[in-house]
Amino acid sequence: MKIGNQILENPLVLAPMAGVGDLPFRLMIKSMGAGLVCSEMVSANGIFRNNRRSLEMLCSHPDEKPVSFQIFGSEPTAMAHAAALVAKNGADIIDINMGCAVRKIVKNGAGVALMEQPEQAKRVMAAVRGATDRPVTVKIRSGFTPDGQRALLIARMAQDIGLNAVTVHPRTAGQGFSGRADWSVIARVASALSIPVIGNGDIVTPADAARMMESTGCDGAMIGRAAWGNPWIFCQSLDYLAGIAPKEPELAMRQKLMKDFASACATHYGAAHACRILRSRLTWFVKGLPEARRFRDSITRIESLDQVMGLVDEYFDCLA
Numbered sequence: 359m360k361i362g363n364q365i366l367e368n369p370l371v372l373a374p375m376a377g378v379g380d381l382p383f384r385l386m387i388k389s390m391g392a393g394l395v396c397s398e399m400v401s402a403n404g405i406f407r408n409n410r411r412s413l414e415m416l417c418s419h420p421d422e423k424p425v426s427f428q429i430f431g432s433e434p435t436a437m438a439h440a441a442a443l444v445a446k447n448g449a450d451i452i453d454i455n456m457g458c459a460v461r462k463i464v465k466n467g468a469g470v471a472l473m474e475q476p477e478q479a480k481r482v483m484a485a486v487r488g489a490t491d492r493p494v495t496v497k498i499r500s501g502f503t504p505d506g507q508r509a510l511l512i513a514r515m516a517q518d519i520g521l522n523a524v525t526v527h528p529r530t531a532g533q534g535f536s537g538r539a540d541w542s543v544i545a546r547v548a549s550a551l552s553i554p555v556i557g558n559g560d561i562v563t564p565a566d567a568a569r570m571m572e573s574t575g576c577d578g579a580m581i582g583r584a585a586w587g588n589p590w591i592f593c594q595s596l597d598y599l600a601g602i603a604p605k606e607p608e609l610a611m612r613q614k615l616m617k618d619f620a621s622a623c624a625t626h627y628g629a630a631h632a633c634r635i636l637r638s639r640l641t642w643f644v645k646g647l648p649e650a651r652r653f654r655d656s657i658t659r660i661e662s663l664d665q666v667m668g669l670v671d672e673y674f675d676c677l678a
């Protein structure tokens with residue numbers, strides 16, 4: 359898949375996920391073969407006002423390239439400023455969030471609220487397009503009704519403005535993450551556009567990504583929640599696409615990945631902050647494994663990186 363001047367090695371994309379898709383997580387997913395990783399959404403207003411936390415979220419590393427940084431906001435000027443700064447900071451692609459349905463975002467006219475205001479959506483997309491020569495993409499939902507008519511309208515608008523790809527998460531604004539993603543909306547957008555369309559929603563097994571691309575005609579498949587404790591979904595899906603039977607990761611691989619991820623978090627955040635994050639994140643990796651509950655209970659008390667490493671080793675020794 360080609361997004362503007364960016365040629366991706368494969369069509370599998372990590373979804374933008376607030377509170378999840380930070381640099382350590384993106385690097386881990388990249389190491390599993392993702393063709394493109396996306397940052398969690400960053401506030402354009404925060405960037406515009408030099409908010410420290412927003413600027414920290416723009417941290418990137420050459421090993422994750424190509425990387426897409428997602429910005430959200432409703433004001434064309436702030437979005438244009440943010441896009442220019444994000445591009446200067448090393449983003450290979452800039453993504454506009456028009457899918458977030460969280461109340462505090464929607465209340466400010468951003469995220470999926472822009473789909474309700476097509477003229478404002480157009481101004482935002484045009485401003486971002488005009489602010490950078492990097493590829494610009496937009497991530498949308500079905501809209502406010504399940505028929506997906508609004509998705510088609512915004513997607514066509516994006517193409518006319520000169521955006522380079524559209525991602526469709528085919529749930530309505532009101533659905534949040536409930537119900538099922540209606541892949542037929544992805545199919546309709548894909549057949550209407552000549553720029554690449556990335557489908558998203560409910561890919562949980564290696565076969566799902568192939569099934570989505572085949573059944574909808576979309577060019578790429580974006581994976582979100584299924585990657586939380588199972589980053590292998592990317593290499594397994596790539597195997598599946600290549601006609602190779604996907605393999606389950608061995609326990610030793612799982613153990614090493616958890617420790618590497620913990621180290622990467624400590625390097626990125628410092629040990630104390632990393633421990634707070636790892637108390638929940640490491641539990642994702644043992645979901646479904648024997649004695650997972652015991653591990654979950656013990657990891658909630660971690661105070662140091664040494665303790666994390668010790669508990670991970672102890673858990674896997676016990677499993678072995």
Ligand SMILES: Cc1cc2nc3c(=O)[nH]c(=O)nc-3n(C[C@H](O)[C@H](O)[C@H](O)COP(=O)(O)O)c2cc1C
Binds near residue numbers: 374457558561
């Ligand atoms: C915790 C969480 C955070 C999310 N944050 C964002 C975000 O920052 N930007 C965005 O466009 N979508 C965000 N999403 C939506 C995902 O990108 C994706 O569209 C959704 O999870 C459906 O894909 P999946 O079924 O593969 O998880 C988020 C989803 C979750 C669960």
